[in-house]
Structure formats: C-alpha cells, structure tokens
Amino acid sequence: MEENLIAPCGMNCSLCVAYQMKKYDLKKQGFNRKYCPGCIPRGENCTHMGDSCELLKNGQVRxxxxxxxxxxxxxxxxxxxxRTKYHMSMIENLKALQKNGMAAFLKSETKRWACPKCGEPICCHNGLCLQCDLETLRKNKRYRWNEEER
Structure with a gap:
C-alpha cells in the first residue's frame, strides 16, 4: 500500500473497487466498472469531502x-x-494516522486487508480479492460481503 493512496478523508483508495478495477484492468475481463487512480494521484483533494470542505478544496490540510x-x-x-456497509471507518483510519503515523498505518492496513490466498488487498466495497474471487463477482455483480466476514 502506498501513502499517496490514503485520501484526506481517511479512505484507503487501494481498497476501493474503482481503484482495483483499474489496477487489474478488469474491463478486459468483461467488467464494465468505473476506473479511478485514487484522489491524490488524480490531483483531487478528496472525492468524498472535497466539494464541501474549503480547507480540503484549497489544499490547506492534507x-x-x-x-x-x-x-x-x-x-x-x-x-x-x-462502517455499516464496507467494514471500514474513515474516522478510525484518521485517528490511527494521527496517533501512529503513516508507516505504521500502512503496515496495519496491509495486514488487515490481505487476501488469505494471495496476499493482495481485498476490496472494501465487496470483501473480495479481485485476483482470486473474480468468479464470485462474475456470478453476482452486486456482491457485497458475507455476513461472517471481517
């Protein structure tokens, strides 16, 4: 996981379905989903918060x-x-960043979100590894987390 993939709002973009679809170029495998390189690499301050926060919009806070x-x-x-739909908390992410720093946060996220089969990050939006679990997603395009997971 990379520092520039942590958005100002605390979103870990490397876990996002739009980022992972781009990373693995899954349109070539028949998935018609939006691609996104992440807020910071795209030159945006934050997809979720940037349009409503002057400090983020003007780049006054990271x-x-x-x-x-x-x-x-x-x-x-x-x-x-x-927290309800995707098993992650932006506020908890931001508090961990503030308290422990970026290196410790990235290390923790890498461990927490690793696919048990291949080690790549799973997707926070559906709980699937887009390397190992594509058939599950292919069968159910709206797949979202098994209740037992996380």
Missing part, C-alpha cells in the same frame, strides 16, 4: 484530522455508511 472541526458532520455520515 488530512481531515488537521481540521479544528474534526470529525465534521459530513465525515461522520460518510464514516457511518462505510
């Missing part, structure tokens, strides 16, 4: 935890959705 209003109402809403 991460939301640098703001005096952290966590703001919008980030709390985003965090709730991601």
């Amino acid at each position: 991460f939301c935890y640098e703001c005096r209003d952290f966590p703001c109402k919008r980030l709390k809403g985003l965090d709730k959705r991601y």
